[in-house]
Amino acid sequence: MDPVVALPAPLLHPLVARSGDRQGKERHALTDLAVGVLGRVQGVELAGAMGERLVELGFTHGAPVTVLRRAPFGGPLQVRLRDFMLSLRREQADAIRVRPAEGKGDA
Amino acid sequence: MLEVALAGNPNTGKTTLFNTLTGAHAHVGNYPGITVERRVGTRTCANGETWRVHDLPGCYSLAAHSPEEEIAHQALTGRLGDAPFDAVVVVLDATNLARNLLLLVQIAELDLPVIAALNMMDAAAAEGLDLDLVGLAADLGCPCVPMIARKGIGIPLLEQAVRDVAGRRQVKPSLVSVPSAEMRRAIEQARVVLGDLVDGRSDGEVLWWLCSDRSIVDRLQPGLGKRLELAVPRAQDPTRDVRRQVTESRYARIDPIVMRRVRRVRPRAQTPSERIDRWALHPVIGTGLFVVAMALLFQAVFLWANPAIEAVDHGMAWVTGLVHGALPPGLLSDILVDGVLSGVAGTLVFLPQILMLFLGIALLEDSGYLARTAFLVDRLMARVGLPGKAFVPLLSSFACAVPGIMATRTMGDRRDRLLTMLVAPLMSCSARLPVYTLVTAAVFAGTAPVLGFLSVGGLVVAAMYGLGFLLAVAAAFVLRRTAVKGGGAPLLLEMPPYRWPRPRNILRALKDRAWVFVTQTGAVIVALSVLLWVLMAFPRFQLPAEELASRQAVVAQTTAPDSPQRVEALRVIERDVERRQLEQSIAGHLGKAIEPLIAPLGFDWRIGIGLIGSFAAREVLVPVMAQVYGRGHDDSDEAVSAVGQTMLRSGTLTPLRGVSLMVFFAIAMQCLSTVATLKRETNGWKWPVFALTYLNALAWIASFVVYQIGAALGYA
Structure with a gap:
């Protein structure tokens, strides 16, 4: 039996974590993440209620996220965030910064 | 506790x-x-x-x-x-x-x-x-x-x-x-x-x-x-x-x-839901499945509910007959039968469609598929300015706006929901069909088919469906920027795992829906129905005694006792009384009073009375027109067509006027059940009044344009 941790990697305090990755210039949006590749959320760069809602749903720093599929003709994305599936439009996915994580995704 | x-x-x-x-x-x-x-x-x-x-x-x-x-x-x-x-x-x-x-x-x-x-x-x-x-x-x-x-x-x-x-x-x-x-x-x-x-x-x-x-x-x-x-x-x-x-x-x-x-x-292994989604959300196969699912849902509301609707109709006719027989003729009997009971019937008749639709929605929702439908159509619906979740309510509205508006409760965002409710009555519902039939059977029956096989009447009816849909898109566009500003929640929804629907939850949901509709929406429908009855029944009309006596004497002289001729002749007198009752009632006066307003649309006062009467429900136009002409009426196609022929002969209807009337009915909000449902679902009178105003103004403008352009081209 191999105990694999299901849920997020240890979280630094949000403020510390954020100032840390300000060094790294390379930032990807969730829309750029290839299907099936595991990514880690870096931040939601969307002001107002929408941004807050995304954070509440679990798009917090370090949370694992995978794009499962994209609807055709520029339609919404189906993603797995943490341990559930949701769909969101590209406009929102564009505002979610992610970093491709080491290792393979599990889509 | x-x-x-x-x-x-x-x-x-x-x-x-x-x-x-x-x-x-x-x-x-x-x-x-x-x-x-x-x-x-x-x-x-x-x-x-x-x-x-x-x-x-x-x-x-x-x-x-x-x-x-x-x-x-x-x-x-x-x-x-x-x-x-x-x-x-x-x-x-x-x-x-x-x-x-x-x-x-x-x-x-x-x-x-x-x-x-x-x-x-x-x-x-x-x-x-x-x-x-x-x-x-x-x-x-x-x-x-x-x-x-x-x-x-x-x-x-x-x-x-x-x-x-x-x-x-x-x-x-x-x-x-x-x-x-x-x-x-x-x-x-x-x-x-x-x-x-x-x-x-x-x-x-x-x-x-x-x-x-x-x-x-x-x-x-x-x-x-x-x-x-x-x-x-x-x-x-x-x-x-x-x-x-x-x-x-x-x-x-x-x-x-x-x-x-x-x-x-x-x-972590692939979950069953993820395996199902590979097919259910597949660009081709998933889309095909979606079309099939929606077609089934529409069939259920549009066709499969019909036997139950007929049963409700027959049941209510039986109850009405019972009350009619038990009470002495007079005001009390009239108010009970034509006001209250017709309102009750007007409520119950929606139940089969509502239950069918909510059964379908409960199955979709409980199984987890409803969230997938929004995913599949979101892009398409975004083009017309509505969220993916508006699809099922609008589709249902082609059968009837009442369950359609109720179905908007599956939508999360308040403004998206309001917008969908406001445009749903523009979908050509099944209550408009008798009106379309009335006109097309009368004015286009003899017209040669287009290209040899497309009936003109059929094409015009199809155009009405298209007109309603296009106006709904346009209205959504305009309303989003004016009356229902802002909102428009970006699609952001959880896709729950697929699960077997639970019969208990579904039955409970259906019971709740039916209960809320009958008790709350029904109360408003009955109240409006009584009000409409008052408009059509007051002031009371009584045939002067001498006139009645002399006409009865004529009947007695010209027909044999108990012969079909005598029954028919007496019925003619009865219908004449009904016609005159309607003509001098408040509704009749209103119909005449609005003639200057509707004349530019090609409508005379007879249609005016019909418009007021059909506020109960659009299909009521047919029996009201029959009453205006003092004719008997039943629901058969022949009877509908005969009413149309009479209108044609009297000059009330011409091909152009008919098209103008259809355009008016395609757009106007003339359905007190929809008004009552909007009142209940928005919890106030503001939005139903708004919908009444904007839809009827839009209908007037569209009919005006059609009639005036047609008249200018010489089709009057």
């Missing part, structure tokens, strides 16, 4: 648990001033203790971005006038603990006695998750009850847990987030602004006011939202805003607990 609240994210089995706990003892109502449903039930526990169970609206977070969240918070903090809750059972999806725990932490921060009901333990085990419940309870500082609500497993433990926490504050401070210095400052600043509102209340409540949408805060306390933003300004960089920190700090508490207490005993 213990007051027990059920809270939880959507799709956690909260409704199933509520149904299990309360059995048949529950009722559904509305929270005052808002269109969120309130469900309260009672439970008698194994030891005889009774609970009042409050099913709070499902929400992901307590911070209010929608009326559901606002209500959940207001109920929890005792601002709705309920007795304080003795226990708050937070139903959690054990397969997805972190996101679910956010709500639990928020509720615990309100200093409420919480219980974590870890539902779907079987699914968690199937996914290879091992939950350390003892450790979890220690970390969370509240009882953790493992449950499989759909199988009724875990209820005794839950009863025990509720008894344990009732009245006591068992939450350990460890669960509540420790604020950073910045958050601490924000809380202090907000407390100053909030004043009495949070006097002696928890920091959690202060944070709720701070993190909720300004529009909601402003509605609860005018001007408060702005003052809060001045006191605690938003950061330039949204990722550094203190409101985000509040959520992040909660997750920073939750995540380590979940990591410690939830172990994955075998690597």
Whole structure:
């Protein structure tokens, strides 16, 4: 039996974590993440209620996220965030910064 | 009696648990001033203790971005006038603990006695998750009850847990987030602004006011939202805003607990839902499945409900006959039969379609497919300015706007929902068909087919469907920028795992829907129906005695006793009385009074009376026109066509006038049941009146353009 941790990697305090990755210039949006590749959320760069809602749903720093599929003709994305599936439009996915994580995704 | 609240994210089995706990003892109502449903039930526990169970609206977070969240918070903090809750059972999806725990932490921060009901333990085990419940309870500082609500497993433990926490504050401070210095400052600043509102209340409540949408805060306390933003300004960089920190700090508490207490005993494998989605969301196969599913749903509402509708019609005709026979002819009999009973019939006749549609929606929703349909059509619907979730309501509106408008409750965003309700009556519903038939059978019957096989009547009817749809798109575009400004929630929805629909939940949902419709919408329909009857029945008309006597004498001379001729001749007199009653009634006078208004559309006063009468329901135009001409009427196609022929002969109808009339009916809102449904679903008269005004004005303009251009081209 191999105990694999299901849920997020240890979280630094949000403020510390954020100032840390300000060094790294390379930032990807969730829309750029290839299907099936595991990514880690870096931040939601969307002001107002929408941004807050995304954070509440679990798009917090370090949370694992995978794009499962994209609807055709520029339609919404189906993603797995943490341990559930949701769909969101590209406009929102564009505002979610992610970093491709080491290792393979599990889509 | 213990007051027990059920809270939880959507799709956690909260409704199933509520149904299990309360059995048949529950009722559904509305929270005052808002269109969120309130469900309260009672439970008698194994030891005889009774609970009042409050099913709070499902929400992901307590911070209010929608009326559901606002209500959940207001109920929890005792601002709705309920007795304080003795226990708050937070139903959690054990397969997805972190996101679910956010709500639990928020509720615990309100200093409420919480219980974590870890539902779907079987699914968690199937996914290879091992939950350390003892450790979890220690970390969370509240009882953790493992449950499989759909199988009724875990209820005794839950009863025990509720008894344990009732009245006591068992939450350990460890669960509540420790604020950073910045958050601490924000809380202090907000407390100053909030004043009495949070006097002696928890920091959690202060944070709720701070993190909720300004529009909601402003509605609860005018001007408060702005003052809060001045006191605690938003950061330039949204990722550094203190409101985000509040959520992040909660997750920073939750995540380590979940990591410690939830172990994955075998690597994550593809779940059945993910395998199904490979096909169900496939660009080609998935789209095909979607079309089939929607076609079936439409068939059910449009065709399969018909036998039941006919049964209701026959049943009501029987009751009406019974009342008619039992009462002496006169005003009382008339008001009961033509006013009240016709309103009751007008309510019940919608039930089959409503039940069919909601059966379909309940199946789609309970199985998890409804969220997928929104995913599939979102792009298409976005092109016409509506969200993907508007698809099913609008499709249903082609059968009937009443169930269509009711179906908008599956839509999350309030403004999206309102917009959809306002354009739904433009979909050509089945009640318009008799009117279309009346006109096309009369004016296009003899016309040679286009290209040899397309009947002109058929083409015109198809054009009416197209017209309604295009105007709905245009109206949505305009209304989004004017009356229903803003909103338009971007598609953001959870895709729950596929599950077998639970018959009990579906039956419960159907029962609730039917009950709410009959009692609340029905009351308005009956009231409007009586009002319409008064308009058509007053002032009373009586044939002068001499005239009646002389006409009866003529009949007696010219026909043999008991011959069909005599029966027919007497009926002619009767119809003449009906015609004159209608003509000199308030409705008749109104019809004549509006003639100058409708003359530019090509309508005379006879159609004017028809328009007023058909406000009861569009198809009523046909019998009202029959009455205007003093003709008998039944529902057969021949009778409909005969009414049309009479209109044609009298010059009331010409091909151009017919088209103008069809255009008017395609657009106008002439359905008191839709008005009543809009009133009930928006909880007020503002939006039904708005819909009446804009749709009827639009109908007038469109008919005007059609008739005037046609007349100018010489078609009059």
